[in-house]
Amino acid sequence: MVKRVAVVGAGCSGLPTIKCCLDEGLEPTCFERTDDIGGLWRFKEEPEEGRASIYNSVISNTSKEMTCYSDFPFPEDYPNYMHNSKLLQYFRLYAEKFSLLKCIKFKTTVVSIRKCPDFSSTGQWEVISECNGQQEKAIFDAVLICTGHHSTENLPLHSFPGIENFKGQYLHSRQYKSPHPFKNKRIIVIGIGNTAVDLVVELSSVAKQVFLSTRRGAWIVNRVWYNGFPLDTVQSTRFHSFIQGIIPSLTNKYFEIKANARVNHDNYGLRPEHRFLSQQPTVSDDLPNRIIAGKVLLKTNVKNFTETDVIFEDGTVERDIDVVVFATGYVFSFPFLEESVLKVKSNEVSLYKMIFPPDLEKPTLACVGYIQPSGAIMPIAEIQARWATRVYFKSDRHTLQVSYVGYMDEIATEIGCKPDVKQVMLTDPKLGWELLFGPCTPYQYRLFGPGKWKEARQTILTQMGRIIKPTRTRVLSYHQTATNFFPLSFKLIGIIIILVALYVLL
Template identity: 25%
Template sequence: MDTVGIIGCGAAGLCAARQVLATGKYKPQVWELSEGLGGTWRYNPDTGRDKYGIPIHSSMYQNLKTNLPKEVMSFPEFPFPTGGDSFLHHTKIVQYLKDYAEHFNLFQYIQFEHYVENVEPIPQEEGFPHWAVTVKDLKEGTTIITVCQAVIVCNGHYSVPRIPKLPFIEDFQGRQMHSHDYRDSSPFKGANVLVLGSGASGLDISLEISTVANKVMLSHNLPSPNQSKLPPNVTQVKGADSAYPKGFHLVDGTSVEADFILYCTGYEYSFPFLSEKCGIEVTKNQVSPLYKHLINAAMPSMGFLGIPFQICPFPFFDFQSRFFMKVMTGELDLPSLPEMLEEIEKDHQESLKKGVPEKHFHNMSIRQWQYTRDMAEMAGLETTMPVIEKLFTAVREIRNKTLMTYKSTTYIITGPETFECVH
C-alpha cells in the first residue's frame, strides 16, 4: 500500500493514522520527536531543550485539567469511559490517547524519537506530488528519506511561544516567563505578577498562581472584563503598553508595579521542516494557501490538521482527517487551484469585514460547526452530533460566568441532541 507520512503523534496525528488505515488503500507512517505519544498533552517537567538539544515541545503544566468536558472531547468512534468527572487531568487524556492507539492497532506505525528535518515535494507527471521526508533517528543518529504519496502535518501549534516586544522591557528588573515554560505555581510565591493575556491559559494559570502570589494582575485589552468572580488578590487591568524598572505602564495611562511578568500571549505556527518548495507561508498568524484551513491548495496531497483554534479539538481533527482522505482516495474532487485560491481570499475578506483581526483568521469558535456542515455536504461525511455543539456552547458560557467553579460540574449526554448536568 502507498504511504501517508504523518508528522507528530498527538491527538491529531493519531486520528490521522486511524483514518489513513480506514481507507484500506494507504498505510500511515508516523514520526514523533518525543519518547511517547500525546503531543501537547504529554507533560514534561523540564523546560528549554531536551537531551538532543531540541526545544521541548509540550506546554503542559502539572495541574492542568481540561477546560472542556470529556463528553465533547472524544473521537466519534471511541468515547471516553462513562461516569466520573467530566473535566479531566492531562494524564487521563494521555491514557485515553494510548487506549485509542491500542484499540486501532496504531503503535506499529509510529516511530518515536524521530525528528523530521525536511519535507520536499516530488512532482509527478500526473496527479498530486509525492513527498520526500527526511527523518533523523535521534537515538541512533542516522537519517533516512522516506517517499510518501501524501503528508499530513500534525505538529501542533502550542510549542513556539509568541512573546510581544514591550518597549523598554530590557529595563524591567523583575522576572519574565512565557506560559510555555510554566509548570507549577512555586516560582510565584509572594510575588506581584502581571499576567499578560486572558485567554484560556491566562485565566487558568492566574487562578492557580493566586493561591501563592501576593497579587495577580490579569492584563488584557478585551472590550469588557471577565464577568466571573475571581479570587480577592486577582484584579483585571488594561494591557501593558511599556515597561519600567519596577513594573509596567498600561494603555489607559495608569501604571502597576510588578516583580514578575507571565506572558500568556499564545504561540506561533511553525513548520521548520517544510522546504520552500512546499509553498507554505506563515504571515500575520495565517498559514497559506490552505483550502478549508486544511489542504495545501497548490499541492493537495499535503494536509494540515488542527490549524484552527478555539475548537472542539478531537472531533474536529477526526473530521478533517476523514475529509483529507476522501481527497486522497479520489472520492472527493477538489475545485481547481484558481477556484480554491479565490475561495481562500473570499473567506479572508469576509473575516476582515466582520472586524476579525488578521491574526485571528484561523479562530473558528462558533464558525466550526458551519465549517464541518459545509464540508460534510461536499464529501458525503457525517457531521458532529448536535449535542456536541450544544454542550460545547453551554460550557463556554458557563465558564465565562463561573471561572472558579465550572470544572466541578459533571455532564452526561442523554441523546443525539440532549445532555444533563449533574453535581
C-alpha cells in the same frame, strides 16, 4: 498498490489521522519527535523543544462528549471536564484499541519534506527524517502534517519598551508549570486568553498580589452552564447554530446577557469591544471570585517598564513588580517545508477549507488541526483527517477560527457523512430530536456514509447519561432527571420549526 502516507506528529490530531489512514487501506508512517504520544496533553516538568507545553493543573475547556473521537467515547465514569492526565490516558486507550503504536516512529524528527522531481505526475514527496543522529530518506504518496499550532511561544518583547531594563523575572506562559516558585511575589500576567486567566487564578492563591493586564478584554464564561450542563453541550447544537445563522444579533445578545448575569463585565473591567460570538470567549470558573476578593486586579495594556515598575496606558503605575508572565500565545511554522508549498504570514496560512494548500498540482499534502474552533479540536481534526485520507485514497490528482457545527457539517458534506436531520425526523423522531436539540457530538458524523459506525445511534441516545453519571456520586432518593437543555421558549420555537419543515417535506 497500497499508498504510503507520512503523518507528522502523534498528538491529538496525529492519532486519529493514523487511524483514518488505516480505515482507508493506506499505509501510514507517523514521525513523532518525542518518546511518547499525546502532544500538547502530555505534561512534562521541563518544556521540550518543538512541542507544546502545559502546566500541571490544566483541565480541558471542552467536555468529554464533545471532545471524543467519533467512534470511541470516553469511559462513562470520566468527568465531563478532564485533567490533562485523563486525556492522555484516553489517547493511550484509543491507540491501543486501534493498534496505532505500530505505525509510529518515536524520537524521530522530520528534517525536510520536498516534492519529488516527478511530482506533477505522481504527487509523491521525499521525506527526510532523523533519529539518533542518523538521517533516512523515504518516498511517500501523501503527507499529513499534524504538529499543531502551540509549539513556539509568541514573545513580542519589542512591544514592551523598557523590558530590557526590568530587573525582575519575566517568562512566557509556556515555561510556567506550577505556582509554588512564585509565593509572596507581585506578579503581572499579560493576556486574557484561557491560559492567562488560568494562571492568574492559580497564582493568586500564593502570590502577594496578581495583576491581569489586557488590551481588549474578553467575555468570561463558566464551564457549567444552563441547568448545570457543560457549556459546550448547550451551546454547540444544530438548533443554536441555526438560530445564530438567521438572527446573529439576538443570539449575541442572549449570550451576553447570560455572561453578564454571572459577572457584570463593565463593573469588572472585562467587557471587550467585540460581540460575544465574534471571538472565542475565555473559560474561567474562578476569575470573578478572585477579582471580587481583590486577589486579582484588572489593568489596561502595559505602556512601558522601568527597572522595578510597570506603567500602564491609563497612566497608573504598579511598583516593585517581581514577575511578569507573558501569556501572549503562540506562533507556528513549517520549517521542514519550502515556502513555495506552504507559507505562514502573520500567523495565518492559506488552506482550502483549512486543510489543503490551494496551489499544489496534486492534493497529496494536507494540514490537520491547524484551526481554532468554537469548540473541541479533536473531533474537527478527526473529520479533517477522514476527508483528507479519502481524497488521497480516491484521487489521482483566513484566520484559524471557525464555527464548530458549521465547519463540521461543511467537511462532513465533502465526506458524505452529514446527517439529514429532516429525514431523520420523519423516520426516527427520537434520534432526530436529539440531533437537532441535543449537543452536536462527534457521533452524529458516524450515523451515515463512509465510516458509518453501527453503535452511533445508541451512543447518541445515551449521551445524557454519560454527562450526568460522573456528577451524580450522591444519588438522592428523590430527584427529577433533567434531560432537557433548553428553556420552554426555545423548545416551542423548535417545535414550530420542525412542524414547518415536515409540512414542506410532505
